Amino acid sequence: MYSLQETIRPSADLRNHYNEVSKQCRENNEAVIITVNGRGDTVSLGYEEYKRMKARIELLEILAEADEDVKCGRVAPMKDTFDDLRRILKEG
Helix, strand or coil: CCCCCEEEEEHHHHHHCHHHHHHHHHHHCCEEEEEECCEEEEEECCHHHHHHHHHHHHHHHHHHHHHHHHHCCCCCCHHHHHHHHHHHHHHC
16 A cells, blocks of 8 residues: 655745755655644645656546446447457547
8 A cells, every 4th residue: 555654844844944845855755744833734745756646646536437437337348449449540
């Protein structure tokens, strides 16, 4: 299972120690939770970790849609699907 390390830091750290917070996100692949008045406000991630997380979410959404299609009977034989794909590729 996927687990992302988290660190909590006050908003002043983001303002006063941005380079340190940025390095922590990028090099340690950590999520830094920024607090304001002791409450969670914002989460900072390294860009590469953000892209990985976004790709996982997009894949999960596709899988959830496919699962819903199967549950609702919106399925077709694999041969028909591949025949349709071949036809589309030949036309394009």
